[in-house]
Amino acid sequence: MLRSMRAGCACFFLATGWVSAAQDWSEEHLTVAAALQERALAGTAAYEHVSALVTQVGPRFAGSAGDDVAVRWALNRLGELGFSKVRTQDVLAPRWVRGEARVEIVGPGAQPLVAVALGGSVGTSEAGVEAPVVEVESLEALSALTPTEVSGKIVFINRRMERTRDGSGYGAAVSIRTQGPSAAGGLGAAALVIRSVGTSDERVAHTGALVYRIDAPRIPAFAISNPDADLLSRQIARQSGQHGASGKPVRLRLHSTARELPSTWSANVIGEIPGGERPEEIVLLGAHLDSWDVGPGALDDAAGVAIVMEAARLISKLERAPARTIRVVLFANEEFGLSGAREYAKLPQEEIDRHIIALEADFGQGPVWRVQSQVAAEALPAIAAIHQVLQPMTIELGGNDASGGADIGPLRELGVPVLDLTHDGTHYFDVHHTLNDTLAKVDAKALDQSVAAYAVAAYLAASKRGDFGRLTATTSASQ
Amino acid sequence: MLRSMRAGCACFFLATGWVSAAQDWSEEHLTVAAALQERALAGTAAYEHVSALVTQVGPRFAGSAGDDVAVRWALNRLGELGFSKVRTQDVLAPRWVRGEARVEIVGPGAQPLVAVALGGSVGTSEAGVEAPVVEVESLEALSALTPTEVSGKIVFINRRMERTRDGSGYGAAVSIRTQGPSAAGGLGAAALVIRSVGTSDERVAHTGALVYRIDAPRIPAFAISNPDADLLSRQIARQSGQHGASGKPVRLRLHSTARELPSTWSANVIGEIPGGERPEEIVLLGAHLDSWDVGPGALDDAAGVAIVMEAARLISKLERAPARTIRVVLFANEEFGLSGAREYAKLPQEEIDRHIIALEADFGQGPVWRVQSQVAAEALPAIAAIHQVLQPMTIELGGNDASGGADIGPLRELGVPVLDLTHDGTHYFDVHHTLNDTLAKVDAKALDQSVAAYAVAAYLAASKRGDFGRLTATTSASQ
Numbered sequence: 001m002l003r004s005m006r007a008g009c010a011c012f013f014l015a016t017g018w019v020s021a022a023q024d025w026s027e028e029h030l031t032v033a034a035a036l037q038e039r040a041l042a043g044t045a046a047y048e049h050v051s052a053l054v055t056q057v058g059p060r061f062a063g064s065a066g067d068d069v070a071v072r073w074a075l076n077r078l079g080e081l082g083f084s085k086v087r088t089q090d091v092l093a094p095r096w097v098r099g100e101a102r103v104e105i106v107g108p109g110a111q112p113l114v115a116v117a118l119g120g121s122v123g124t125s126e127a128g129v130e131a132p133v134v135e136v137e138s139l140e141a142l143s144a145l146t147p148t149e150v151s152g153k154i155v156f157i158n159r160r161m162e163r164t165r166d167g168s169g170y171g172a173a174v175s176i177r178t179q180g181p182s183a184a185g186g187l188g189a190a191a192l193v194i195r196s197v198g199t200s201d202e203r204v205a206h207t208g209a210l211v212y213r214i215d216a217p218r219i220p221a222f223a224i225s226n227p228d229a230d231l232l233s234r235q236i237a238r239q240s241g242q243h244g245a246s247g248k249p250v251r252l253r254l255h256s257t258a259r260e261l262p263s264t265w266s267a268n269v270i271g272e273i274p275g276g277e278r279p280e281e282i283v284l285l286g287a288h289l290d291s292w293d294v295g296p297g298a299l300d301d302a303a304g305v306a307i308v309m310e311a312a313r314l315i316s317k318l319e320r321a322p323a324r325t326i327r328v329v330l331f332a333n334e335e336f337g338l339s340g341a342r343e344y345a346k347l348p349q350e351e352i353d354r355h356i357i358a359l360e361a362d363f364g365q366g367p368v369w370r371v372q373s374q375v376a377a378e379a380l381p382a383i384a385a386i387h388q389v390l391q392p393m394t395i396e397l398g399g400n401d402a403s404g405g406a407d408i409g410p411l412r413e414l415g416v417p418v419l420d421l422t423h424d425g426t427h428y429f430d431v432h433h434t435l436n437d438t439l440a441k442v443d444a445k446a447l448d449q450s451v452a453a454y455a456v457a458a459y460l461a462a463s464k465r466g467d468f469g470r471l472t473a474t475t476s477a478s479q
Numbered sequence: 480m481l482r483s484m485r486a487g488c489a490c491f492f493l494a495t496g497w498v499s500a501a502q503d504w505s506e507e508h509l510t511v512a513a514a515l516q517e518r519a520l521a522g523t524a525a526y527e528h529v530s531a532l533v534t535q536v537g538p539r540f541a542g543s544a545g546d547d548v549a550v551r552w553a554l555n556r557l558g559e560l561g562f563s564k565v566r567t568q569d570v571l572a573p574r575w576v577r578g579e580a581r582v583e584i585v586g587p588g589a590q591p592l593v594a595v596a597l598g599g600s601v602g603t604s605e606a607g608v609e610a611p612v613v614e615v616e617s618l619e620a621l622s623a624l625t626p627t628e629v630s631g632k633i634v635f636i637n638r639r640m641e642r643t644r645d646g647s648g649y650g651a652a653v654s655i656r657t658q659g660p661s662a663a664g665g666l667g668a669a670a671l672v673i674r675s676v677g678t679s680d681e682r683v684a685h686t687g688a689l690v691y692r693i694d695a696p697r698i699p700a701f702a703i704s705n706p707d708a709d710l711l712s713r714q715i716a717r718q719s720g721q722h723g724a725s726g727k728p729v730r731l732r733l734h735s736t737a738r739e740l741p742s743t744w745s746a747n748v749i750g751e752i753p754g755g756e757r758p759e760e761i762v763l764l765g766a767h768l769d770s771w772d773v774g775p776g777a778l779d780d781a782a783g784v785a786i787v788m789e790a791a792r793l794i795s796k797l798e799r800a801p802a803r804t805i806r807v808v809l810f811a812n813e814e815f816g817l818s819g820a821r822e823y824a825k826l827p828q829e830e831i832d833r834h835i836i837a838l839e840a841d842f843g844q845g846p847v848w849r850v851q852s853q854v855a856a857e858a859l860p861a862i863a864a865i866h867q868v869l870q871p872m873t874i875e876l877g878g879n880d881a882s883g884g885a886d887i888g889p890l891r892e893l894g895v896p897v898l899d900l901t902h903d904g905t906h907y908f909d910v911h912h913t914l915n916d917t918l919a920k921v922d923a924k925a926l927d928q929s930v931a932a933y934a935v936a937a938y939l940a941a942s943k944r945g946d947f948g949r950l951t952a953t954t955s956a957s958q
Contacts, residue, residue: 051713054710055588055710055713055714055717056588056714056717057588058588058589058590058710059590059591065589066589069588109534109535109536109537109548110537110544110545111537111538111775112538114914201919201920202681202683202915202919203683203774203914203915203917204681204682226919227915227917227918227919230918230919231533231534231537231775231917231918234530234534235534235535238534238535295682296590296710435593435682436681436682436706438682438706438710439706439709439710440680440681440705440706440709441680
């Protein structure tokens with residue numbers, strides 16, 4: 001197989017005409033990259049890593065007992081896999097406890113709904129909240145209401161999320177979760193209930209962090225499952241005049257014991273595959289170790305943890321190490337405030353400057369279908385050359401406006417170029433931030449393909465003669 | 480369209496050569512049956528009936544407040560749809576309350592599992608049960624254990640249910656739920672946990688009734704979701720010796736507030752489409768009005784309720800009524816002991832004898848893919864003739880060993896012939912007896928096809944010149 005790939009690479013040199021490939025890499029580099037890809041596609045240990053993390057640890061919300069177990073697990077695992085300089089970096093994380101949430105329709109047609117508190121929500125009083133419901137379809141529709149129409153009521157934002165491959169449906173819908181609580185609170189609402197920001201038609205509610213504005217009352221906020229949102233909406237529609245209906249507004253009863261506790265310590269977990277020639281220069285592969293509390297986070301983000309660990313491990317098995325160091329960073333508390341990412345970005349500036357590029361895996365298991373970047377313009381031919389190696393896996397080349405991901409965002413803002421291997425997100429939001437994010441949803445083949453893409457990209461980045469430049473305010477403004 | 484169907488029917492007479500069709504029905508009957516089928520396939524109100532029942536009522540477990548609302552709903556609906564003699568028949572039903580159930584893995588790898596109490600289970604003490612787990616793969620494997628191996632422990636039966644079209648996977652697996660509690664209790668187990676008898680890979684636990692034997696201690700019994708069963712099994716496998724594992728047995732902590740209450744009154748709800756010539760003779764269409772408490776029972780059995788109501792309603796709209804009466808019976812408490820079915824079968828024998836055949840819809844929404852029967856041998860040509868009319872909907876002809884369904888079982892035992900229109904059950908057990916049995920899973924087209932099949936079969940049965948004979952001990956023994 002290695003022979004045929006070598007032939008393929010020779011071809012690649014001749015046919016593509018990319019000056020960059022020849023400038024930045026030797027033929028051996030490209031041959032090794034193609035062989036890495038083949039090796040990963042033939043099967044990796046990524047599924048086994050995911051299985052171990054969700055089985056031996058499970059839910060690992062920042063600051064919880066599971067989070068502590070996860071840090072120990074990751075230290076042991078990186079050690080067993082032969083990583084160097086395995087260590088932690090202390091991270092102070094906010095601590096929030098979900099408690100119990102109850103949402104029920106009151107009165108004729110009384111039914112309990114499947115609900116969760118939004119992450120960071122205040123709880124209710126012990127008596128709970130009971131009030132009529134005002135349904136709106138968007139934040140815009142909510143902002144068109146007057147305080148008189150909303151005051152003392154429960155606002156229900158029933159915005160449906162669209163299923164897309166690139167996750168754009170989430171981006172379009174998630175503001176009802178982040179901005180809805182203060183938008184409703186600012187109008188005097190007693191509480192907020194939103195349709196789950198997710199694509200499942202199962203009866204499962206989707207959590208995720210809210211943001212309270214400083215200038216609005218903090219009201220309790222919940223998500224209900226999509227079938228429950230449809231049910232509530234049907235009841236509301238019926239009450240506006242159908243035969244047999246009482247004509248009275250539909251009322252909800254809410255109860256939540258969610259609460260904040262003092263901040264606690266968590267940790268980023270770091271391990272390295274040392275570079276052979278310029279070990280001080282770093283290619284960063286990131287994923288986050290924490291999960292939401294509601295489930296074991298198999299796709300979010302045990303999958304990412306497994307992909308980056310396994311990609312780096314495959315590189316460590318090569319006969320000749322790449323020039324630069326591959327640093328795997330398993331970030332603490334991505335979900336509830338990016339604490340680990342912010343802490344990591346506080347490394348001394350001269351160490352940040354030695355990060356020549358960063359990649360993150362935090363969008364499920366894959367497969368990867370696109371590579372995009374945010375690098376200096378002069379490095380774009382190198383990105384195109386990396387894409388050429390990845391193309392046999394039917395991976396497209398995107399633009400140079402990639403964000404790279406949440407955990408490497410602070411590095412990007414400090415000028416570190418980013419490469420984005422976009423995972424197929426078509427089914428991701430069926431389970432994302434829910435209790436259904438389990439091993440049953442994990443596909444070993446998709447993981448292997450992602451490992452292949454990350455291994456190729458990381459190896460080539462770590463072997464490249466030149467770097468990817470630095471991002472400036474102008475580069476960043478392009479996104 | 481009617482013209483083409485008429486031509487089709489003439490054809491049918493000529494081509495099939497069934498003597499029965501000509502003996503038992505006029506050409507007009509067969510033409511009307513075919514037209515009924517077309518009309519239903521063009522779209523019925525069945526989806527709207529399901530939507531109304533799950534929206535306005537929701538969960539309706541026997542004896543619960545929802546059950547009362549459901550009886551009122553059904554009386555109103557049958558009245559609105561133009562049924563005659565709409566009435567209730569009082570039914571005394573056992574009353575069981577699920578309360579809260581908690582199942583969690585203790586110790587390293589501690590995780591909460593998604594669980595429900597099995598229907599009829601006793602609860603635990605307030606302190607709950609905490610004990611090591613013994614995993615077995617079947618009732619047979621459990622019965623091979625000695626009391627010493629099981630005593631004081633929590634038995635975990637991890638038998639996987641197979642997905643099948645005809646529901647046979649359920650029949651093969653459900654004994655772990657019905658017989659497991661007493662099998663484990665008889666060996667001195669402290670409690671039983673079973674893998675859900677369902678095919679979903681979502682994190683949802685499947686309830687359903689257990690049976691306590693008189694000679695075994697009543698122990699608390701739970702079902703956990705399929706992904707949780709896999710998780711527990713992986714933890715158990717790991718503890719038997721893998722690297723890093725403590726080697727100690729996996730322990731579970733269980734808690735349940737399930738309890739029995741005094742029996743309460745529920746009701747069968749009955750409505751009729753009067754026959755034109757022999758109104759005292761009855762073709763029974765049955766479904767059950769109750770649901771499990773965990774969800775709104777859209778497929779189990781709002782779908783069946785809608786199918787039989789709508790099939791009868793379509794027949795009521797015909798220019799000329801069939802000879803016999805179509806009686807729709809919405810049975811009380813199918814799920815937790817068949818109370819309504821048993822009560823109905825206590826009708827005076829002379830009334831039972833006037834039931835010429837019974838059909839039930841209690842296996843989801845369809846589509847119907849097979850017709851089978853249990854009728855006297857001399858009526859088999861008539862069943863084949865009914866099948867001929869249904870065949871354009873790609874419906875197969877099965878054997879004469881049908882059970883017909885649970886609610887008409889007591890009638891069958893009293894000699895009433897049964898016809899079984901088998902629904903496609905491939906996806907039924909993804910949601911059956913779970914909170915996911917919602918309107919989101921309902922397909923209007925499948926319902927319409929089922930309505931078409933029931934309308935045709937009921938109309939032909941009600942129009943048939945002769946009857947279907949009576950079942951004798953010999954006929955019944957054939958199943």
